[in-house]
Amino acid sequence: MNDEQKKKLLDRLRKLMALSRSANEHEAAAALEKAQALMREFSLTEDDLDLADYGTAESPAVFVKPGQRLPIYVAMLSQVIEYAFGTSAVWDNSGRDTKVIWIGPLSKTEISAYSYTVLARLLQKKRSEYKFVALLQERNSGRRDARADTYCEGWVQGVRNNIMPCTPSEKEKKLSDLFTGQKFPFMGKADMRGTGLSASESSDAYSDGLSDGRKTRLQAGMKGEKRSQIKETRYLEFGA
Structure with a gap:
């Protein structure tokens, strides 16, 4: 058949x-x-x-190229989406571009892929802004990148703090595991990299990111809506 x-x-x-x-x-x-x-x-x-109602949706990894290790803040961002929508993420670097594959009920995978893409691109912009403005006096390019990565970790945590979790039922967890086992039987763990900074070196950057991340709201789409909404209070001129 x-x-x-x-x-x-x-x-x-x-x-x-x-x-x-x-x-x-x-x-x-x-x-x-x-x-x-x-x-x-x-x-x-x-x-x-x-399982006929389960499937996948893809989104670009944005920050990651094939062969590169996964920055911790990128893994954190995928976990935020899992936390918000009750889906699961796996990483595919078998092609020219690394992708995130979202697994779960079809009603949730598309919105997970969309939300990850929007948040990842917003974070990419934030990282560039922070690296240029806040770290202008840092002459060591490696440390500048490391502190920018630490800022991203704080930013993602700030976004997560605003989210009400979507907790899958035991049946949904079972079905998700079955679907993943069928479609991705040889799935391994992603190779991740940290910043290498000490706690004292990274505290300011992390705090800056945490503060900025708290200004971003991820609102899950209601029944009948095709997409979630992502709002940043700085752009809307309200909030802290």
């Missing part, structure tokens, strides 16, 4: 399962009997039906 045939079969099964909840007892019994027969014939389970 190819993917298209399986999709049609799962669609048919979902319709039968919906009919099995009909107020008409005879109709409900007949639909349930037919659904169970099809599931036995094709060795399908209820998890297979639920």
Whole structure:
């Protein structure tokens, strides 16, 4: 059975399962009997039906190129999106451009990819501004980059502090693990890099980032909305 045939079969099964909840007892019994027969014939389970609503969406990694180690603040940013929408992120550097692949219910993966892309590009702009303005007197380019990275870590934490978490149910966690195991069986851990600065060297940069990050709001889209909203209070002229 190819993917298209399986999709049609799962669609048919979902319709039968919906009919099995009909107020008409005879109709409900007949639909349930037919659904169970099809599931036995094709060795399908209820998890297979639920997984039909799971999928992936991609977003550019923005900060990362193939072969490079992942900056800690980039991993933190993906965790913010996971925290906000209850999806999971995996990193794909097999092609010319590194991508983030979001895994979860189809209703959440697209909005996760969109939100990550917008936040990552905003952070990219913030990092450049901070590196140019706040670190202008720092002559050592390596330390300037390290302090800019520390600023980014603070900024991401500041954004996270504004977010109400979306906690997946135990069933959603189970389905997500099943889907990930099926689609990404050889997934490994990302190789990350820190700034290498001591706590005293990084405290000011982290505090600056934390303060700026708290001005950014990530609002999850409500039912019926296609996208989340990301607002920065500095641009809207309110907030701290």
